[in-house]
Amino acid sequence: MSNLSASEDANAIVVCPDGPILVRGDFEIVSTTGEPLPRTRRTVALCRCGASTIKPYCDGTHKLINFRTEFPADPEKALPDR
DSSP states (O other): OOSSOHHHHSOEEEEOTTSOEEEESSOOOBOTTSOBOOOOSSEEEEOSSSOOTTTTBOOSHHHHTTOOOOOOSSHHHHSOOO
């Protein structure tokens, strides 16, 4: 039996406003060629701004470049045509 609480044991993806994507849990990150990328933490921050020097991981550069995310005024317009 695990000593982790239910919230610590769950996998989750959290999109931070104006920041990275946090990925928590048991998962594998792979390169575009399918090679596993090193991961030493249970929670990692993935770059969304494109300016990180340690891609795919976030290095905090989004703060320096004033990266901002915007939500569509009409969420229905953001959905792809089906």
